[in-house]
Amino acid sequence: MTRELNVALIEQAVRDLYIEACIHASPDLRAAVRAAHARESKPVAQEVLGQILQNMDLATENGLPSCQDTGLCVVFLDLGQDLHLIGGDLNDAVNRGVARACLEGRLRASSLTPLTRQNTGNNTPAVLHLRIVPGDGAHLTVAPKGFGSENMSRLKMLNPSDGEEGVKDFIVETMRLAGGKPCPPVILGVGIGGTAESCALLAKRMLLRPLGQRAEDPRLARMEEELLERINALQIGPMGLGGDTTALAVHIAELPTHIAGLPAMVNMQCHASRHREMTL
Ligand code: SF4
Incomplete structure (x- = not known):
């Protein structure tokens, strides 16, 4: 049986994941930087790695992005072939999620037309990579990319x-x-x-x-x-x-x-x- 999924849920998920990714460093990244800090032999380098770790903690504590460059929003979406999307256009929903994250999460607006350099104002459009996979689920990965x-x-x-x-x-x-x-x-x-x-x-x-x-x-x-x-x-x-x-x-x-x-x-x-x- 075909399962229905309203694109409004995808919009909300893109918004939440974009903001979360910008604020909270993932456990594997923290662990990798901590391990590098522990084995680094050069004092200045160790100091910088310590500052990166401190910056991750401050971002989480204050609910602020860990870097001012909150990137272009790259979205990977694996859609099950037995899933039926309802509620409107998928691309619009993804872009609404990005725009809301930019506004509500106070993320820097970094997206612009390449030659005129005119800013789109809300980090849209997302770079969307779509794949059709078996099943009736939707797997979403949001990966903001600094330039x-x-x-x-x-x-x-x-x-x-x-x-x-x-x-x-x-x-x-x-x-x-x-x-x-x-x-x-x-x-x-x-x-x-x-x-x-x-x-x-x-x-x-x-x-x-x-x-x-x-x-x-x-x-x-x-x-x-x-x-x-x-x-x-x-x-x-x-x-x-x-x-x-x-x-x-x-x-x-x-x-x-x-x-x-x-x-x-x-x-x-x-x-x-x-x-x-x-x-x-
Ligand atoms: S490349 Fe951009 S996003 Fe990455 S740390 Fe440097 S300024 Fe921040």
Whole structure:
């Protein structure tokens, strides 16, 4: 039997998750920064990591966003194929949720028309990624994305002959070029394979994986560990001030690609890594 879901519930969920994500750092992020703080050997870097932890606590205590950049609102929605949406247009509902979060949560209005630079005033439109999945549920993830880090993301269409070493060098080079600009310590979401656009989306999805969780494929898990070591050896450090902690994690996934290609994408995520999810 088909289940009905009113889009008003999706609007409310987008609003609540967007505000919550901006204010409350997730337990896995706190744990990763705490662990980095404990093992950091450089005093200035340890001080910065301590300030990041203190900032997370202050945001929660005061109900204020942990960073002034409350991002572009990226929404992932997995819709069950047996679900029937009622109550109006889904896209409008998602955007109403974003606009209400911006107003009611006092989030900074950062969304604008790219060339005229005219602000939309309420962080709409959301960047909505829709997937049809089995079942009759709706799984929603709201992931506001700051642009200090988004700007440091890179896509490269490598030659197949560049192979794994070429991809790894590209990822380390992306971090080296970014330096302190993406507000480290960062998380690198990496997509390998597919087409240019599916590779980019895969990299973005990799930022949703909980910190501390490795890729299921042991080959990719080994690659993640090696890259994390190489990136931290760059000594860019927290906020670019030097130190052992440049990245908290590298999350990699791959997709089959064309015989003539080897796309690789790094989606850079700052330490204000924010995402919240809910099933409706
Ligand atoms: S990159 Fe991240 S931490 Fe830096 S200003 Fe933007 S949201 Fe904040």
